Amino acid sequence: MSIKITTKNLNIPNYNRLSVYREHGGYEALKKALSMEPAAVTDEVKRSNLVGLGGAGFPAGVKWGFIPKDTPKAKYLVVNGDEGEPGTFKDRYLLEFAPHQLIEGMIICSYAVGIHKAYIYIRGEYIRQIKIVRRAVEEAQEAGLLGENILGSGFNLDIVVHQGAGAYICGEETGLIESLEGKKGFPRIKPPFFPAAIGLFGCPTVINNVETLSQVPHVIANGAEWFASIGTEKNGGTRVFAVSGHVRKPGICELPMGVPLRELIYEHCGGMRDDRPVKAVIPGGSSSPVLTADHLDTKMDFVGLRDAGSMGGSGAVVVMDDTTCMVDVCANIARFYAHESCGQCTPCREGTGWVSKILDRILAGNARPEDVDNAVRVAKNMMGRTICLLADGAAMPILSYLTKFRNEFDYHVEHKCCDVKGG
Amino acid sequence: MPTLTIDGIEVTVPDKTNLIEAAKMVGAEIPHYCYHPGLSVAGNCRMCLVEIEKAPKLAIGCFTPCQEGMVVHTSTEKVLQARKDVLEFLLINHPLDCPVCDQAGECWLQIYYMKHGQYESRMMEDKIKKHKKATAIGPTVTLDQERCILCARCVRFCDEISKTSELGIFNRGNHAELDVFPGKELNNKYSGNVVDICPVGALTDRDFRFQCRVWYLDTQDSICPGCSRGCNIQVHYNLDRPHHAEGRRVLRLKPRFNPEVNKYWICDEGRYGYKFIDDESRILMPQVMRNGGMEFVSWDEALKASAEKIKASIPEELGVLASPQLTNEELYLIRKLFVEELGATQVEFRVPPKEEGYSDDYLVKADKNPNTKGAEEIGLAVGSAEEILKAAAEKKLSALVIFVHNLVNSGLDDSLVKAALEGVETLIFIGSNFSDTSEKANVILPSATYAEKSGTFANSEGRVQRIHEAVPPLGESLPEWQILNELARALGLDWDYQGTEHIFAELAKDVPAFANLTYEILGDQGQTLGYVPPAEEEALVEHGELEAVRAT
Numbered sequence: 001m002s003i004k005i006t007t008k009n010l011n012i013p014n015y016n017r018l019s020v021y022r023e024h025g026g027y028e029a030l031k032k033a034l035s036m037e038p039a040a041v042t043d044e045v046k047r048s049n050l051v052g053l054g055g056a057g058f059p060a061g062v063k064w065g066f067i068p069k070d071t072p073k074a075k076y077l078v079v080n081g082d083e084g085e086p087g088t089f090k091d092r093y094l095l096e097f098a099p100h101q102l103i104e105g106m107i108i109c110s111y112a113v114g115i116h117k118a119y120i121y122i123r124g125e126y127i128r129q130i131k132i133v134r135r136a137v138e139e140a141q142e143a144g145l146l147g148e149n150i151l152g153s154g155f156n157l158d159i160v161v162h163q164g165a166g167a168y169i170c171g172e173e174t175g176l177i178e179s180l181e182g183k184k185g186f187p188r189i190k191p192p193f194f195p196a197a198i199g200l201f202g203c204p205t206v207i208n209n210v211e212t213l214s215q216v217p218h219v220i221a222n223g224a225e226w227f228a229s230i231g232t233e234k235n236g237g238t239r240v241f242a243v244s245g246h247v248r249k250p251g252i253c254e255l256p257m258g259v260p261l262r263e264l265i266y267e268h269c270g271g272m273r274d275d276r277p278v279k280a281v282i283p284g285g286s287s288s289p290v291l292t293a294d295h296l297d298t299k300m301d302f303v304g305l306r307d308a309g310s311m312g313g314s315g316a317v318v319v320m321d322d323t324t325c326m327v328d329v330c331a332n333i334a335r336f337y338a339h340e341s342c343g344q345c346t347p348c349r350e351g352t353g354w355v356s357k358i359l360d361r362i363l364a365g366n367a368r369p370e371d372v373d374n375a376v377r378v379a380k381n382m383m384g385r386t387i388c389l390l391a392d393g394a395a396m397p398i399l400s401y402l403t404k405f406r407n408e409f410d411y412h413v414e415h416k417c418c419d420v421k422g423g
Numbered sequence: 424m425p426t427l428t429i430d431g432i433e434v435t436v437p438d439k440t441n442l443i444e445a446a447k448m449v450g451a452e453i454p455h456y457c458y459h460p461g462l463s464v465a466g467n468c469r470m471c472l473v474e475i476e477k478a479p480k481l482a483i484g485c486f487t488p489c490q491e492g493m494v495v496h497t498s499t500e501k502v503l504q505a506r507k508d509v510l511e512f513l514l515i516n517h518p519l520d521c522p523v524c525d526q527a528g529e530c531w532l533q534i535y536y537m538k539h540g541q542y543e544s545r546m547m548e549d550k551i552k553k554h555k556k557a558t559a560i561g562p563t564v565t566l567d568q569e570r571c572i573l574c575a576r577c578v579r580f581c582d583e584i585s586k587t588s589e590l591g592i593f594n595r596g597n598h599a600e601l602d603v604f605p606g607k608e609l610n611n612k613y614s615g616n617v618v619d620i621c622p623v624g625a626l627t628d629r630d631f632r633f634q635c636r637v638w639y640l641d642t643q644d645s646i647c648p649g650c651s652r653g654c655n656i657q658v659h660y661n662l663d664r665p666h667h668a669e670g671r672r673v674l675r676l677k678p679r680f681n682p683e684v685n686k687y688w689i690c691d692e693g694r695y696g697y698k699f700i701d702d703e704s705r706i707l708m709p710q711v712m713r714n715g716g717m718e719f720v721s722w723d724e725a726l727k728a729s730a731e732k733i734k735a736s737i738p739e740e741l742g743v744l745a746s747p748q749l750t751n752e753e754l755y756l757i758r759k760l761f762v763e764e765l766g767a768t769q770v771e772f773r774v775p776p777k778e779e780g781y782s783d784d785y786l787v788k789a790d791k792n793p794n795t796k797g798a799e800e801i802g803l804a805v806g807s808a809e810e811i812l813k814a815a816a817e818k819k820l821s822a823l824v825i826f827v828h829n830l831v832n833s834g835l836d837d838s839l840v841k842a843a844l845e846g847v848e849t850l851i852f853i854g855s856n857f858s859d860t861s862e863k864a865n866v867i868l869p870s871a872t873y874a875e876k877s878g879t880f881a882n883s884e885g886r887v888q889r890i891h892e893a894v895p896p897l898g899e900s901l902p903e904w905q906i907l908n909e910l911a912r913a914l915g916l917d918w919d920y921q922g923t924e925h926i927f928a929e930l931a932k933d934v935p936a937f938a939n940l941t942y943e944i945l946g947d948q949g950q951t952l953g954y955v956p957p958a959e960e961e962a963l964v965e966h967g968e969l970e971a972v973r974a975t
Binding site: 349 | 467469470505509513515516545548551572573592596598
C-alpha cells in the first residue's frame with residue numbers, strides 16, 4: 001500500500017508558498033477545526049493514534065491532554081525542529097517544502113489546547129529552511145491566519161521562529177526549552193520538569209516534533225478513523241523514513257506505520273547497492289540499537305521495533321551491507337555522543353568520552369583483549385544514571401554492536417586489522 | 424509530614440524534605456557532590472543515587488522528595504556499585520596531584536574514594552588537558568580546571584547568593600570547564616564562600632593556599648567580630664607547626680551554619696579580617712611611662728600604677744571609653760567597676776567611625792562592632808565620647824581609660840582627639856594592638872583578641888552568641904575580663920571571677936534583657952535577649968502576659 005500524507009504534495013512547485021498551498025486545499029482543515037469545540041479537536045487527535053514522530057512515539061493527543069485546563073499561567077507550544085539525530089533528514093524536507101502544513105498543524109494544536117504563543121525551534125544549520133519558514137509565517141500573518149482573530153474565529157496565535165546554535169542535546173525537549181529561554185542547553189530533571197507542567201518559562205508547554213504537527217491537519221480533514229486505519233493498532237497513520245546507506249534509492253520515504261523493514265528496503269528504496277546482502281540496519285537514528293539481517297521482517301512502528309530489541313526513534317534508517325566494518329560504525333557513533341554530551345552529568349560526560357577513546361583504539365589496532373569488555377562495562381555504567389537519555393542513547397547502540405558483532409571487535413584486537421575491509 | 428522507611432528505620436520528616444536530608448535524620452550518609460542545602464538542586468554529579476522500592480531505576484537523593492510510605496535503601500549492592508562507578512567516572516580525567524594539592528585532607532574525592540571507591544584503575548587513555556591550572560580568577564580565589572568535577576556549586580552560589588554571576592561552565596562534554604565569564608573576575612563581597620563549597624581542589628583560597636596542611640589545623644567555634652551581624656564562624660588554627668605560615672597561629676576563618684544568622688556563609692570582609700590576631704602590632708607586655716619613656720613592666724607593677732592613678736581621681740575626673748568590640752561579660756565588669764564601685768559618670772562606649780561602613784541587604788552590617796547591642800543593654804551609653812574628650816582636652820579629667828578604640832582614626836574631630844589625648848594627665852590604654860592612640864598612653868595593658876578568650880556578643884538582632892578561646896593570649900596579654908578582675912583587686916576590691924560563665928551568671932541576674940540566659944541555653948547557636956524559658960512561656964501565654972514581658 002502506498003499512501004502519502006505529509007509528503008504527498010512536496011513535489012508541487014512552490015508548495016511552500018501560501019497561495020499554492022491553499023490551491024491544494026491548505027488551511028481548510030484549520031477552518032474545520034475552528035468550527036469545532038477545542039476539546040473535540042484534541043479528542044479527534046487522540047482517537048487517530050497519532051504518535052510523537054520525534055522519537056518517543058508517545059500519543060500526541062494524550063500529550064495535549066496533560067496541559068492543565070484552568071491555569072493562570074500562559075501556555076506555550078514549542079515545535080521541535082532541532083533535527084540532529086544522525087541519519088535523520090525528514091523534518092528538513094517538511095520545513096523546506098511544506099512549511100504551511102506545519103503552521104496549520106500548529107494553529108490547530110494551539111486552538112485545541114488554548115495556546116496563544118508558539119515557537120518553532122529549528123537547528124542552526126538549517127539556514128535555508130529557517131528562511132523559508134520565516135517567510136511562511138509572515139505570509140500567514142498577512143493573510144490573517146496568524147495574529148489576532150484568526151479567520152474571524154476570535155482565536156489569537158503568534159509564532160516565533162528560533163534558530164538553534166548547533167547542539168544535539170537541544171533536540172532533547174527540556175534542553176531545547178532551556179536553550180529557547182536563552183540558557184545553556186542543559187536538560188532538566190524529570191520530574192518535576194515535565195514540560196506539560198513546568199515547561200517554557202515555567203509554564204505548561206506542548207512540545208511536538210515537526211512531522212507530528214504536520215500530520216495534524218490531515219487528521220482533522222479526514223477524520224481520526226481514516227488516520228488510525230492506516231497504521232498499526234497503536235501507531236496511527238504514516239511516518240516519513242529517512243533512508244540512507246547502501247540502498248539504491250536513498251532519501252525520504254513516507255510509508256504506513258508498521259511497514260516491514262524488508263519491504264522498505266527492497267520495494268521502496270530500490271534494494272541493496274550491487275545486490276550485496278544486508279549486514280546491519282540502524283532502524284531509528286543512531287541511538288537505536290542496530291538490527292541484523294535476521295530482523296528484516298520487523299514491523300517498522302514503535303511497537304514492532306521495541307519488540308525487536310530496538311526502537312522507532314526518529315525514523316532514520318541506515319542500511320549497511322557486508323562491506324561495512326561494525327567497529328568503525330560503533331566508534332563513529334561513540335565519537336558523536338562524546339562530542340555532543342552536554343557535560344552536565346558525570347556518567348555521560350566522562351563515560352561517552354572514555355568509551356569513544358577505547359573504541360578508537362580498538363579500531364586503530366591498538367587495544368588489549370580486556371578493552372572490549374571494558375568498553376561494555378563503561379557503556380553499561382552510563383545507562384540509567386543521568387538526567388536525560390543521551391547517555392542511554394549512546395550506550396544502547398554501542399552495546400548492540402559490541403554484543404551482536406563481538407567477533408569483529410575481538411578480531412581487531414587480536415589481528416590489529418579489520419576482517420571486513422582487510423589491511 | 425510524610426513517614427518513610429530508610430534502611431529499615433522509619434522516620435517522619437517535614438514536607439519537601441529530600442532523601443539526603445531525611446537519611447541524615449536516621450544516621451545514614453548519602454554521599455554527594457553537587458547538592459548543597461544552601462543552594463538550588465542541580466542533580467548532576469549522580470553520586471547520591473539510592474534505591475527506592477518499586478522505582479524502575481536508581482533515583483538521586485538530592486532531588487527526590489520524601490513521600491508517604493516510601494521505602495529507601497542507601498547501601499544495597501546496586502547502590503554501592505553505582506557510587507563506585509560514578510567515582511570512577513569522576514576520577515578518570517582528574518589529575519593525580521594530591522601530594523601537591525592544597526585541598527588534600529579535606530577533599531571529597533579523597534574521602535569518598537576511600538569509603539566508596541577502592542577499585543583497580545582501568546583508565547588507559549591520556550587524561551584531558553584543560554586550560555587554567557593554578558590561575559587566580561580574582562583577588563581571593565585560585566582556579567584549577569583539571570581538578571574541577573563540574574558540580575556547579577560555585578556557579579549556583581554566584582547566581583543565587585552573591586547574585587553576581589561571574590562564573591559559568593563553558594564548552595561541552597568532557598571538555599567542559601569552569602571559568603569566569605570573559606572580561607570578568609571573581610570579585611564580590613562573598614567570593615571566599617566558593618572555596619568552602621568546592622568539594623575538591625578546583626577552587627582554593629589565595630590567602631590560605633600552601634600556608635599549612637589542613638591536617639595540622641584545629642578548630643574552635645566563634646563569632647565573627649567584623650560587624651554587628653554576628654556570623655557564626657570556626658577559627659582554624661595551628662599550634663603544632665609554628666614554622667608554618669610565618670608563625671601565624673590563626674590561619675583561616677570558615678563559616679559555621681546558623682539558620683538564624685548567616686546560614687552557610689560569611690562575607691569576605693569578615694573572612695579575611697583575622698590578620699590582626701597574629702600581627703606584629705600586637706602588644707605583648709604591659710608598659711608604663713617612666714622617666715619620659717615607656718618601659719616594659721610586670722603585670723603587678725602595671726596594675727599597681729593603674730590603680731594608683733585611678734584612686735587619685737575623684738569620680739568626676741575619671742573618664743572611661745569602653746568598646747563594643749568587648750564581650751558582654753567584660754562590659755558588665757566595666758560598668759560594675761567604674762560606674763558602680765568608683766562612681767564614674769563620664770562613661771561611654773560609642774565612638775563614631777571615620778566613614779559609614781559598607782553594608783548590604785544580606786549579611787554585612789554598617790556597624791562594624793560585634794556587640795553594640797550588648798553594650799547598650801548593659802547601660803554603658805551614659806555620656807558621649809565627644810563630651811568625655813572635651814573634658815579631657817579642658818584638663819577636667821585626671822585619668823582616661825580607653826578600651827580598644829583608636830580615636831585618632833575615628834569619626835571624632837582630629838584636633839579634639841589630639842587635645843584630649845595630650846591634655847589628660849593619665850591615659851590608660853587597654854587593647855590588643857598598638858595604634859596611634861596607644862602611642863599617647865602612660866599605661867598600656869595588653870589584652871587578648873576575640874580568638875584568645877571566651878565570652879558573648881549580642882548581634883544587632885539581640886542574639887547572644889558565645890565565642891571561645893581558640894589560641895592562648897599572645898605574649899603576656901590577658902582577656903579584658905581578667906584585667907578588670909585584677910585591676911579591681913589592685914583597687915582593694917574583693918573580686919574573684921574565675922571565668923566568663925561566672926560573670927555571665929551575674930550579668931543575667933543584673934541586666935533585665937539577659938534574664939534567664941545561661942551558657943547552656945546559648946549553646947552553639949545562641950539565643951535572643953528577652954528569652955523566656957518554654958515552661959514559663961506557656962504560663963505567660965495562659966495569662967496573656969507574654970507580649971508585656973517581651974516588650975520589657
